Amino acid sequence: MSDFINALNGEYHSRIPVWFMRQAGRYMRGYSEFRKSKSIKELCMNPEIIREITYEPVRELGVDSAIIFFDIMLPAEALGFRVDFRENHGPVIENSIASDPSMKKLHDFNISDFYYPLEASIRNFREKHSNVPIIGFAGGPLTIASYLMAGSSDRDLLFLKKTLGSDTSSFRRIMEMVTEMVIQVSKIQIRAGSAAIQIFDSWSGNLSPNTFSQFVKPYLDEIVSDLSGLVPLIYFSTSTAGLLKNIYDLGFDFLSLDWRMDLREVMERYGTKKGIQGNLDPSLAERFPEQAFKEAMMIAKDMRDFDRYIFNLGHGVLPGTDVKTLKKIVEIVHGVER
Numbered sequence: 434m435s436d437f438i439n440a441l442n443g444e445y446h447s448r449i450p451v452w453f454m455r456q457a458g459r460y461m462r463g464y465s466e467f468r469k470s471k472s473i474k475e476l477c478m479n480p481e482i483i484r485e486i487t488y489e490p491v492r493e494l495g496v497d498s499a500i501i502f503f504d505i506m507l508p509a510e511a512l513g514f515r516v517d518f519r520e521n522h523g524p525v526i527e528n529s530i531a532s533d534p535s536m537k538k539l540h541d542f543n544i545s546d547f548y549y550p551l552e553a554s555i556r557n558f559r560e561k562h563s564n565v566p567i568i569g570f571a572g573g574p575l576t577i578a579s580y581l582m583a584g585s586s587d588r589d590l591l592f593l594k595k596t597l598g599s600d601t602s603s604f605r606r607i608m609e610m611v612t613e614m615v616i617q618v619s620k621i622q623i624r625a626g627s628a629a630i631q632i633f634d635s636w637s638g639n640l641s642p643n644t645f646s647q648f649v650k651p652y653l654d655e656i657v658s659d660l661s662g663l664v665p666l667i668y669f670s671t672s673t674a675g676l677l678k679n680i681y682d683l684g685f686d687f688l689s690l691d692w693r694m695d696l697r698e699v700m701e702r703y704g705t706k707k708g709i710q711g712n713l714d715p716s717l718a719e720r721f722p723e724q725a726f727k728e729a730m731m732i733a734k735d736m737r738d739f740d741r742y743i744f745n746l747g748h749g750v751l752p753g754t755d756v757k758t759l760k761k762i763v764e765i766v767h768g769v770e771r
């Protein structure tokens with residue numbers, strides 16, 4: 434059994450497993466070649482290209498798991514939103530709530546409107562790389578909703594916070610639609626053989642504990658109650674040191690934490706009933722490799738006696754990161770005696 438699978442199951446394994454969020458894409462040569470002639474959406478329509486992009490970091494870096502190349506925003510097209518990606522800008526939603534508050538053209542997630550070959554792509558990957566675990570993923574309802582409401586990146590959640598207060602029923606309607614979409618898209622990936630599902634709730638840390646409990650937790654609870662027990666569930670968030678009690682109380686099997694926390698301290702304070710993933714600062718890997726190597730060694734040594742631990746970054750790989758840096762980080766982490 435693979436070190437990654439054993440860690441997910443809390444079973445002994447000889448090396449600390451490692452993979453990187455956003456490992457597929459941008460800084461990788463093969464991915465960049467594909468992007469010279471195809472958009473992200475075109476790439477996400479081709480199972481063979483998806484397989485190549487997904488496998489490239491596994492081959493080049495020696496990581497212990499793949500993550501399917503897809504994007505958290507694409508399923509929102511099956512809610513009636515028009516999603517596109519602007520070069521070096523990220524997702525753009527033409528008929529966002531900000532531009533069309535009526536929500537008249539929106540509807541519940543309809544699987545027949547979800548035309549990306551996500552299930553076929555995961556099955557294709559598993560047929561060709563049966564020894565490599567693959568992670569499926571979806572966005573957190575809050576993070577996805579922040580884009581659908583504002584129309585593009587809204588990391589301070591200003592438009593979302595305004596809607597939350599001034600039009601609570603619309604906020605709840607969007608969160609309900611997105612939550613059902615997240616559950617359905619996760620089930621597609623589980624059916625295809627994903628070893629785990631990671632929920633990327635990147636921007637939830639911009640909320641107060643009260644707002645998180647009242648307006649985000651109920652939807653995450655619904656996802657957990659629907660998916661729990663099918664495969665291990667990982668909850669990723671950033672800037673959530675102040676929300677740690679709230680996210681620990683969610684029913685996820687693993688928490689993926691950012692670099693602003695000491696993982697050993699988290700474990701000692703909250704116990705070992707949940708797995709931990711993280712948490713090297715991605716800007717060190719991108720700009721200061723020597724510091725990244727030292728920090729990676731410290732994190733890995735701190736956590737090596739904990740079976741339910743997976744090494745990762747504290748957020749996704751940044752575009753300017755050198756492949757050689759990540760390859761060395763994998764070697765460092767794999768070299769730590771357990």
Ligand SMILES: Cc1c2[nH]c(c1CCC(=O)O)Cc1[nH]c(c(CCC(=O)O)c1C)Cc1[nH]c(c(CCC(=O)O)c1C)Cc1[nH]c(c(C)c1CCC(=O)O)C2
Pocket residue numbers: 453454455456457458459468473500501502503504505506518520521522523524570576586633635749
């Ligand atoms: C917020 C978010 C998005 N997408 C995602 C998140 C959560 C993780 C995080 O916070 O970084 C998740 C995601 N998006 C993508 C993956 C595939 C797997 C991987 O990259 O390892 C994953 C796991 C493809 C993609 N999705 C996108 C790219 C960039 C591709 C390109 O511009 O060529 C990739 C590889 C475009 C995208 N998609 C999104 C943004 C903000 C952007 C542009 C800025 C950025 O790249 O971070 C929305």
